[in-house]
Amino acid sequence: MTFVALLTAVRRRWPWLVVGLLVGLLTATVVTALVPRSYSSTASLYVSAVDDTSAQNAYQGVLLSQQRVKSYTDILTSDRVLQPVIDRLALGGDSATLAKDVAVTADADSTLLRVTVTDSSPQRAADTADAISARFVTVVGELERPQGSGAPAVVVSIVDTAAVNSTPVSPRWSVDLVVGAVLGLVLGAAAAVVRAATDRSVASPRELAALIGATSLGALPAVPGGPVDPAGTGEYAEAVRRVRTNLLFADVDTPPAVLTVTSAVPGEGKTTLVCALAAALAATTRVAVVEGDLRAPTIASRLGLVGEVGLTDVLARRVALTAALQRWRGVDVLTSGVVPHDPSGLLSSHALADVVSRLRQTHDVVLVDAPPLGPVADAAVLASRSDGAVLLCRAGSTPQDAVLAAAEALRAVGGRLVGSVVTMTRPSRADRYGTYATYGRAPAPGAPAPTGPGPTLGRSTGVDVPSEVTTSFAAVPEQAHGSRSRSGAHLRATSGARHSLR
Numbered sequence: 001m002t003f004v005a006l007l008t009a010v011r012r013r014w015p016w017l018v019v020g021l022l023v024g025l026l027t028a029t030v031v032t033a034l035v036p037r038s039y040s041s042t043a044s045l046y047v048s049a050v051d052d053t054s055a056q057n058a059y060q061g062v063l064l065s066q067q068r069v070k071s072y073t074d075i076l077t078s079d080r081v082l083q084p085v086i087d088r089l090a091l092g093g094d095s096a097t098l099a100k101d102v103a104v105t106a107d108a109d110s111t112l113l114r115v116t117v118t119d120s121s122p123q124r125a126a127d128t129a130d131a132i133s134a135r136f137v138t139v140v141g142e143l144e145r146p147q148g149s150g151a152p153a154v155v156v157s158i159v160d161t162a163a164v165n166s167t168p169v170s171p172r173w174s175v176d177l178v179v180g181a182v183l184g185l186v187l188g189a190a191a192a193v194v195r196a197a198t199d200r201s202v203a204s205p206r207e208l209a210a211l212i213g214a215t216s217l218g219a220l221p222a223v224p225g226g227p228v229d230p231a232g233t234g235e236y237a238e239a240v241r242r243v244r245t246n247l248l249f250a251d252v253d254t255p256p257a258v259l260t261v262t263s264a265v266p267g268e269g270k271t272t273l274v275c276a277l278a279a280a281l282a283a284t285t286r287v288a289v290v291e292g293d294l295r296a297p298t299i300a301s302r303l304g305l306v307g308e309v310g311l312t313d314v315l316a317r318r319v320a321l322t323a324a325l326q327r328w329r330g331v332d333v334l335t336s337g338v339v340p341h342d343p344s345g346l347l348s349s350h351a352l353a354d355v356v357s358r359l360r361q362t363h364d365v366v367l368v369d370a371p372p373l374g375p376v377a378d379a380a381v382l383a384s385r386s387d388g389a390v391l392l393c394r395a396g397s398t399p400q401d402a403v404l405a406a407a408e409a410l411r412a413v414g415g416r417l418v419g420s421v422v423t424m425t426r427p428s429r430a431d432r433y434g435t436y437a438t439y440g441r442a443p444a445p446g447a448p449a450p451t452g453p454g455p456t457l458g459r460s461t462g463v464d465v466p467s468e469v470t471t472s473f474a475a476v477p478e479q480a481h482g483s484r485s486r487s488g489a490h491l492r493a494t495s496g497a498r499h500s501l502r
Helices: 003-012 014-034 055-075 079-089 093-099 121-142 173-199 205-212 235-248 272-281 299-303 313-317 343-347 350-362 380-385 398-413 431-437 480-485 488-501
Strands: 040-047 102-106 112-120 154-160 216-221 258-263 287-291 326-328 330-332 367-370 388-394 417-423
Touching: 003 287, 003 313, 014 173, 040 055, 040 121, 055 112, 055 121, 055 154, 055 287, 079 093, 112 431, 205 398, 205 488, 216 235, 235 272, 235 313, 258 272, 258 350, 258 380, 258 398, 272 287, 272 299, 272 367, 287 299, 287 350, 299 480, 313 350, 326 380, 343 380, 350 367, 380 398, 388 398, 398 417
Parallel strands: 216 417, 258 367, 258 388, 287 330, 287 367, 388 417
Antiparallel strands: 040 112, 040 154, 102 112, 326 330
């Protein structure tokens, strides 16, 4: 993995860094709060030679003192010094335990010693440091005194006694929190890189197009739900218009009239795209939507249509096709109807081919909302009856193996992959451009609508640039197709007639 790939992985998964940072800070806070407080006190000792009768003797004495300092650091933590201190202060334990809490330091070319004692009690730390200093002066006097009688060659004097320090030296909140934050960020970045290295999902339209060998029609951001206004200026509406435009030019020579929209797994946004795309195309073409998902239908409830009559009734020849179609924003919608016992068998019947053929004659574009290809084979059956299929994939969620299996399932039945769409992406700054000022705003009421021919799906076109690409699409009034305009009451009456036939 290159450095750029590492940065990309961390940038795409920045929440991992935030989680790592919070976990690191929380861990550091808990550990710091639970660690016992430690206090330290320091006493200073001065080592000097006794003979200073001449300058030469004084110089020799300084050198002797410096040499003694090096060995005195070990004597200060010896059993001969510490054990009497333990007995005197009733500290408990042995000299080896106390030696771990005693630190002796000396500057280079100096005869000054510093004894620092760390303890959970600030008063006990100061008392112990003073006791060690006093005992050390006695021990040095015994060691440096010549045999017999006479003054010692080197003496140690206490310069500063230990002061009680009420500020704990451990734990240190600022240091511990910084260390916790850094470790948390490192762990978060490592987790993001590992996740990216093991992630087998599709992340971008380019990756999806290269994976299945189909043209990328665009990317759709996540939407809160419900039908999308194709004439709006939101990010999703703009993305749908880009998908529509790319579909218009996906195959100019043989444009598909019947399109099946499917995905590899559920929850990819197929129904939302079908409804929004149909409404966008309805501004210039005759569009029909067929709900081919007979197992988990949602179009009727989402669009506020009657769900009791639909495709299953038409295939069973209980209701005429023209009576089952419902009007929504200039689009003829054929809902699924009552969920059948054998959806695959019903979709494989010759009656479905007849329905598709009749819709092809009366509409320029027929969009089929199919179930996912992974769980069931219904979508493959619908794709075999269509001119082409559009495969959807959820960004960062759908596994590559599932996408490849879905593409192979389409090709196995002779389905034609017209293009692919990545859904639920995070919009970029460029995608937000359409929300500024008057860009993408619908024409004012009463303003003349742009005119001019443009390419449409299902019809052979030239190479002229479509004029509707630069306009906003409003819903076409129901009177535009008056022969197919009908009310919910009529469909409920049809539904009642169907039940009476039973």
